[in-house]
Amino acid sequence: MRSTSWIVGLIILTLVSAAASAQVTSDRLLSASKEPQNWLTYSGDYTGQRFSALDQINAGNAATLVPKWAYQTMAGGKFETTPLVVDGILYATGQDDRAFALDARTGRPIWQYQRNLPDDIRPCCGRVNRGLAMLGDRLFMGTLDAHVVALDAKTGNVLWDTSAVDYTKGYSFTLAPLVIKNLVLLGVSGGEYGIRGFIEAYDPTTGERKWRFYTVPAAGEPGNDSWEGDSWRIGGSPAWITGTYDPETNTTYWTTGNPSPSNRGIGRAGDNLYSNSLLALDPDTGKLKWYFQFTRHDEHDYDATQIPVMVNEGGRKLILQANRNGYFYVIDRTDGKLLHADSYAKVSWSKEKDSKGLPIPAKDASPTPDGNRVCPGAAGATNWMSPTYDPQTKLFYVTAREQCDLFSTAPQPYDAGHAYYGSAYFPNEDAEPFYGALRALDPETGKVKWEWKHPSPTWSGVLSTAGGLVFSGDAEGNFIALDAASGRALWHFQCGASVYSAPMTYAINGKQYVAVAAGSTLFTFGLP
Amino acid sequence: MRFLFLAVFSLAGFLAFLLPPQCARAQAKNPYAGDANIAKLGEYEFRANCAFCHGLGARGGGRGPDLTRTPKKHGDSDQEIFTVISNGVPGTAMPPNGATQQGVGMTEAEIWQIITYIRSVEHKPVDMTGDSLRGRQLFFGNAACSTCHMFKGQGGRLGPDLTATGTARSLDYLTESIRNPSRRLAQGLGEAMKEFTEEYETVNIVTADGTKLQGTLLNEDSFTIQFVDTREQVHSLEKASLKSWEKSRVSLMPVYDQKTLPDRDLEDILTFLVNRLRAPGGAR
Numbered sequence: 001m002r003s004t005s006w007i008v009g010l011i012i013l014t015l016v017s018a019a020a021s022a023q024v025t026s027d028r029l030l031s032a033s034k035e036p037q038n039w040l041t042y043s044g045d046y047t048g049q050r051f052s053a054l055d056q057i058n059a060g061n062a063a064t065l066v067p068k069w070a071y072q073t074m075a076g077g078k079f080e081t082t083p084l085v086v087d088g089i090l091y092a093t094g095q096d097d098r099a100f101a102l103d104a105r106t107g108r109p110i111w112q113y114q115r116n117l118p119d120d121i122r123p124c125c126g127r128v129n130r131g132l133a134m135l136g137d138r139l140f141m142g143t144l145d146a147h148v149v150a151l152d153a154k155t156g157n158v159l160w161d162t163s164a165v166d167y168t169k170g171y172s173f174t175l176a177p178l179v180i181k182n183l184v185l186l187g188v189s190g191g192e193y194g195i196r197g198f199i200e201a202y203d204p205t206t207g208e209r210k211w212r213f214y215t216v217p218a219a220g221e222p223g224n225d226s227w228e229g230d231s232w233r234i235g236g237s238p239a240w241i242t243g244t245y246d247p248e249t250n251t252t253y254w255t256t257g258n259p260s261p262s263n264r265g266i267g268r269a270g271d272n273l274y275s276n277s278l279l280a281l282d283p284d285t286g287k288l289k290w291y292f293q294f295t296r297h298d299e300h301d302y303d304a305t306q307i308p309v310m311v312n313e314g315g316r317k318l319i320l321q322a323n324r325n326g327y328f329y330v331i332d333r334t335d336g337k338l339l340h341a342d343s344y345a346k347v348s349w350s351k352e353k354d355s356k357g358l359p360i361p362a363k364d365a366s367p368t369p370d371g372n373r374v375c376p377g378a379a380g381a382t383n384w385m386s387p388t389y390d391p392q393t394k395l396f397y398v399t400a401r402e403q404c405d406l407f408s409t410a411p412q413p414y415d416a417g418h419a420y421y422g423s424a425y426f427p428n429e430d431a432e433p434f435y436g437a438l439r440a441l442d443p444e445t446g447k448v449k450w451e452w453k454h455p456s457p458t459w460s461g462v463l464s465t466a467g468g469l470v471f472s473g474d475a476e477g478n479f480i481a482l483d484a485a486s487g488r489a490l491w492h493f494q495c496g497a498s499v500y501s502a503p504m505t506y507a508i509n510g511k512q513y514v515a516v517a518a519g520s521t522l523f524t525f526g527l528p
Numbered sequence: 529m530r531f532l533f534l535a536v537f538s539l540a541g542f543l544a545f546l547l548p549p550q551c552a553r554a555q556a557k558n559p560y561a562g563d564a565n566i567a568k569l570g571e572y573e574f575r576a577n578c579a580f581c582h583g584l585g586a587r588g589g590g591r592g593p594d595l596t597r598t599p600k601k602h603g604d605s606d607q608e609i610f611t612v613i614s615n616g617v618p619g620t621a622m623p624p625n626g627a628t629q630q631g632v633g634m635t636e637a638e639i640w641q642i643i644t645y646i647r648s649v650e651h652k653p654v655d656m657t658g659d660s661l662r663g664r665q666l667f668f669g670n671a672a673c674s675t676c677h678m679f680k681g682q683g684g685r686l687g688p689d690l691t692a693t694g695t696a697r698s699l700d701y702l703t704e705s706i707r708n709p710s711r712r713l714a715q716g717l718g719e720a721m722k723e724f725t726e727e728y729e730t731v732n733i734v735t736a737d738g739t740k741l742q743g744t745l746l747n748e749d750s751f752t753i754q755f756v757d758t759r760e761q762v763h764s765l766e767k768a769s770l771k772s773w774e775k776s777r778v779s780l781m782p783v784y785d786q787k788t789l790p791d792r793d794l795e796d797i798l799t800f801l802v803n804r805l806r807a808p809g810g811a812r
Binding site: 433456457494497 | 571572573575576577579580581583584589634635638719720721722723724727748749750751777
């Protein structure tokens with residue numbers, strides 16, 4: 001409330017200047033948090049905090065929220081997008097590599113694009129796409145057939161279309177790209193296929209690839225000795241969630257997924273670098289500055305593909321990550337040093353930490369022929385869904401899952417483009433009830449401050465706002481506003497399908513909106 | 529008339545558009561039939577793709593039927609099983625191949641490997657030794673199963689419909705469900721995009737005016753609860769409006785021990801449930 005007039009003043013000021021330019025410059029991206037009426041990049045700004053300074057919708061009036069409009073893609077499957085909003089226009093993606101531009105005030109379409117995907121694409125987990133990046137009047141999208149496409153923001157026309165890699169080998173793009181200065185960065189998906197993962201950058205004007213960093217080092221490169229024999233060639237380690245960027249040190253932070261095969265360590269003895277790691281890269285060259293590996297020699301599909309959230313606290317520059325393996329890591333982002341790691345969900349894969357405080361895998365946690373019960377289960381204590389950090393409460397909010405699985409061996413030969421898990425997992429036969437929870441973690445202590453328990457696990461991300469609110473969705477179809485300090489639910493709306501996306505917020509003409517995708521529909525809400 | 533014709537015509541066109549594409553056009557015969565090495569590959573494929581619902585060893589899990597049983601509800605020939613795996617079973621939790629949203633679709637060869645594996649663990653049709661007719665009398669009579677369970681449209685609504693359970697579940701599972709009903713609760717409603725189905729949990733409610741209700745859960749979210757009470761009334765209530773609500777994993781179904789249901793009676797009821805396809809007399 002206290003900063004409402006300041007924010008409204010800022011919005012009016014920015015609207016005037018935005019109308020003149022109506023383009024996303026790299027300078028605007030650097031100070032994205034100073035124009036909270038817009039949502040210029042996947043996580044809102046480069047920090048990955050998914051926090052908005054908008055406070056018109058707040059703990060005092062959230063109970064009165066009403067739907068403002070809905071846009072239907074009419075596509076099936078999971079709708080995972082986070083829209084961008086730039087100067088009154090909303091840009092988003094949908095299932096099957098759709099993209100569309102809408103009037104963000106009315107939801108009326110301005111253009112629509114759908115990629116003509118080949119029949120033999122290799123998506124891992126649905127025909128999903130998580131969103132766009134923007135620079136100038138261009139939008140950038142990674143596709144399920146492993147192309148990078150630039151769309152004209154005014155028409156949706158394809159400006160360039162570059163094939164990144166052979167999709168029939170199991171490669172695809174599902175993430176929203178990240179624009180840094182004059183480059184478009186993406187990481188590849190395909191951890192279920194025995195790919196060799198990479199992060200790469202494109203020229204936004206020509207579509208020419210400027211650099212590629214392989215997340216599995218080749219023979220002769222540092223780290224290659226963490227792989228047995230030639231296993232590095234099909235070592236996986238995809239990077240399928242958007243990174244963050246610290247302009248002060250010119251460092252971009254990316255996280256990687258499982259080594260391949262995901263649930264079988266036999267044949268790839270070693271730590272398997274840089275799987276399940278946090279990578280600090282130079283965005284201009286793709287050169288690795290340092291790495292931090294969360295889970296060494298993973299056999300449980302504990303992808304580290306959770307947004308590496310940048311927070312400055314106590315004079316330190318930090319990365320916060322609640323990892324799929326059940327630990328909440330606080331890391332110094334200047335050098336990759338672990339400050340502390342605390343479990344925020346039930347964990348049995350690790351029983352001890354090394355001298356630096358890093359949880360290390362227990363010997364008896366490997367998959368077995370008859371099934372070994374390990375926590376977290378294969379879906380993880382969390383997954384790719386965005387968490388949020390609220391600088392007002394100084395709490396980190398994450399979607400958690402309490403589920404253990406039986407991990408059973410199922411060796412498979414490597415066959416390019418075919419599923420390559422090496423193991424299977426399924427819930428305990430005794431049908432232990434699983435549940436999910438939105439948990440508020442204190443980065444200082446690693447403790448859970450409060451939780452909102454979901455009847456079943458959800459794949460929804462979380463948004464926090466200066467209005468003292470956190471927004472998230474559940475598997476039962478509710479979109480919920482909670483009090484950020486107490487975790488009390490203040491409002492909810494039944495969307496009619498499980499939420500598989502992260503909410504975002506924006507404002508037009510001084511009116512704040514909150515948007516979330518669920519089912520085949522993008523919903524927006526506002527005050528009456 | 530012309531308008532009506534057009535309307536019907538366009539409706540037909542629209543329906544054709546909605547129909548799922550024919551994915552299962554493979555050969556009708558399993559090219560690997562009887563090959564033990566292929567069956568082993570199929571076992572690994574099964575673990576990776578099917579065991580999540582159908583359990584280790586294909587013996588059935590929480591929501592997936594026991595596939596070691598014959599005859600199978602949705603067809604017993606290789607071609608029929610191939611079609612079920614490829615296209616799924618509409619209206620059930622069985623998804624089309626590649627559409628689970630978790631993991632990767634299987635190739636035709638991999639589906640045949642799985643069928644080869646299922647054949648290798650399949651039992652011969654169970655030769656039930658009980659008296660099916662007497663089982664039916666017990667089901668609808670003294671054992672009072674039909675108070676809460678339907679069979680072919682007759683019976684109660686508090687527990688799951690048992691018309692097809694005899695072909696879907698193993699005898700061990702059926703016996704356990706009768707002797708120890710709370711050990712594993714039956715699965716209920718599954719929503720399209722939700723990972724987990726509801727279970728037949730017991731619900732105890734006290735409404736704002738002090739009315740006490742007991743029943744089985746139909747569905748639930750954070751804010752509402754849907755259940756059928758012991759008088760078969762369906763309720764959908766706001767949790768916030770209730771004096772209290774609780775769920776319990778102790779089933780409302782009574783424990784049928786040796787005293788209540790001697791082994792011979794159990795055998796007759798199981799024979800009635802299992803034989804309903806092969807002995808039409810048993811399910812008159």
